[in-house]
Amino acid sequence: MIVGIPKEIKNNENRVAITPAGVAALVQNGHSVRVETGAGQGSGFTNEDYTAVGAEIVATAADAWAADMVMKVKEPLPAEYGYFREGLILFTYLHLAPEPELTRELIDKKVIAIAYETIQLDNGALPLLMPMSEVAGRMSVQIGAQFLEKQYGGKGVLLGGVPGVPKGEVVVIGGGIVGTNAAKMALGLGANVTIIDVNADRLRQLDDLFQGRVQTLISNSFNIANAVKKADLLVGAVLIPGARAPRLVTEDMVKAMTPGSVIVDVAIDQGGSIETIDRITTHDNPTYEKHGVIHYAVANMPGAVARTSTLALTNVTVPYAVQLANKGYAQAIRDNRALAKGVNVIDGKVTCKAVADAHNLPYASVEEVLLVKN
Ligand SMILES: NC(=O)C1=CN([C@@H]2O[C@H](COP(=O)(O)OP(=O)(O)OC[C@H]3O[C@@H](n4cnc5c(N)ncnc54)[C@H](O)[C@@H]3O)[C@@H](O)[C@H]2O)C=CC1
Ligand SMILES: CC(=O)C(=O)O
Structure with missing residues (x-):
């Protein structure tokens, strides 16, 4: 051949x-x-x-x-x-x-x-997606941390905080490969991490894996709204294999975020999970701002590494x-x-x-x- x-x-x-x-x-x-x-x-x-x-x-x-x-x-x-x-x-x-x-x-x-x-x-594993999800999950926090810096338009929050000052809040929606790798990086930086997933068994596994160091929440609009409101960095990481990503974060939820917060929607390659993400962005021009929140929606994140x-x-x-x-x-x-x-x-x-x-x-x-x- x-x-x-x-x-x-x-x-x-x-x-x-x-x-x-x-x-x-x-x-x-x-x-x-x-x-x-x-x-x-x-x-x-x-x-x-x-x-x-x-x-x-x-x-x-x-x-x-x-x-x-x-x-x-x-x-x-x-x-x-x-x-x-x-x-x-x-x-x-x-x-x-x-x-x-x-x-x-x-x-x-x-x-x-x-x-x-x-x-x-x-x-149920997706072996040819997995390595790129590992890469993008790890990158999502690195990128989010950068855009939280003031000179990139962010609110000026250091994810790990310092002694005497609150840590940054990272909220990850979807606790699969992207979500787990994002959580690893966010914990490594010293942030407070919340992972939201629709699968209760997956949340149990994550609780074991991270030995109680992450807050796990079952996915419903009530929990998502409360978590998103307090997020400095929100990572979209849901997937229903083959399908368009479910839009779990509404425009009102984004409006409730504090200005200068950052959203990295890794699920953009399947259409995106955030209502205010209406376009795919590129590595050349990776973000736009809506309701004071920085939106990052690059569909080929691993291409940068x-x-x-x-x-x-x-x-x-x-x-x-x-x-x-x-x-x-x-x-x-x-x-x-x-x-x-x-x-x-x-x-x-x-x-x-x-x-x-x-x-x-x-x-x-x-x-x-x-x-x-x-
Ligand atoms: N933008 C980019 O460059 C890249 C994007 N991706 C994308 O990231 C997304 C996530 O990929 P993986 O982590 O590998 O998928 P995965 O299948 O490992 O994890 C997805 C998780 O989402 C959860 N989920 C499904 N519906 C949900 C809901 N309603 N609420 C909360 N959680 C829900 C599932 O239970 C599962 O744990 C995919 O769209 C993938 O294609 C992956 C690599 C690079
Ligand atoms: C999975 C994917 O969309 C990527 O690696 O670019």
């Missing part, structure tokens, strides 16, 4: 979908890898690093997209839709629930679209890519239930229920679609 690796084109997206180690794994399995020139630069990999392990460096994005399977990091942008064609395997983050136009293109062009973020193990993120991401994506390349998509999907859950669109059908529901489109199970094909 020919595997293509285009250079990412999203604002400040410095990650790349494969490292030289990943190329070596594919080449050892008999596949060819075409890497667009400069694709690895932002993550510290040169063209020579790739050719040394058997990749071909190609001059244009079109050359990289002219492959059997294209591996990317972020969802394709409109400038890339023209490369879609029937039978192309696209293996990347897709976040289709808030992206009707991209969903329609994948359906119309009959792309086999496999989303990293909906590959799911039987225990690209070396760490590329290594962490490809550690988990490459083994799946090798399966897809070795067996072909149909057999690989049949053999691996977790991978099957990653298939969002195939043969013009939406095979991720949450995505179908988000766009009011008919849903077909991936098994059904594969059966009809054979």
Whole structure:
């Protein structure tokens, strides 16, 4: 199989979908890898690093997209839709629930679209989302702490406080991978931390993990309103896999925050969990202010720490890519239930229920679609 690796084109997206180690794994399995020139630069990999392990460096994005399977990091942008064609395997983050136009293109062009973020193990874990959630969760507090500084428009609060002065209040909504990593960093800085989740068992686990050093709260609008009001830093970290993020923080709740507080909505890639977040922001221009509160809504946070993120991401994506390349998509999907859950669109059908529901489109199970094909 020919595997293509285009250079990412999203604002400040410095990650790349494969490292030289990943190329070596594919080449050892008999596949060819075409890497667009400069694709690895932002993550510290040169063209020579790739050719040394058997990749071909190609001059244009079109050359990289002219492959059997294209591996990317972020969802394709409109400038890339023209490369879609029937039978192309696209293996990347897709976040289709808030992206009707991209969903329609994948359906119309009959792309086999496999989303990293909906590959799911039987225990519910999302192994290809997890490392980037670890990165973004840790970054959320680092970024929030910075924007709380006066010169960035913040209220001038140091999250850890100092002896004799109140600590900062960090409220995290969603106690999964992002939320846990945000809480670790916030506790490390010495802040008071509250985690809100809808899953009572998860709250028990977090209480054990943090040995009672975080306040856990069950998710309902009453608890969210009270917690948000006192937050210096609010981190949005909810997820319903594949679905649009639930809007849990209303405009009135944001109005009740004190001026100069900061919101980092990590869940923005699934449409965002805060009512006053009406746009995706970029690393170039990461915040805007509404009701006196700083809003940060960058959908590719890990792109800023690209070396760490590329290594962490490809550690988990490459083994799946090798399966897809070795067996072909149909057999690989049949053999691996977790991978099957990653298939969002195939043969013009939406095979991720949450995505179908988000766009009011008919849903077909991936098994059904594969059966009809054979
Ligand atoms: N902006 C960015 O650059 C990045 C964004 N993300 C996104 O961050 C979000 C969170 O990801 P993970 O932590 O990996 O997900 P996760 O599945 O590990 O955790 C999500 C948590 O949200 C909880 N939840 C669901 N509904 C809730 C509700 N109504 N109230 C409170 N909690 C609720 C779940 O019980 C779960 O514990 C996802 O949208 C993910 O795609 C991840 C990495 C980078
Ligand atoms: C998960 C995601 O959206 C990212 O890593 O950019």
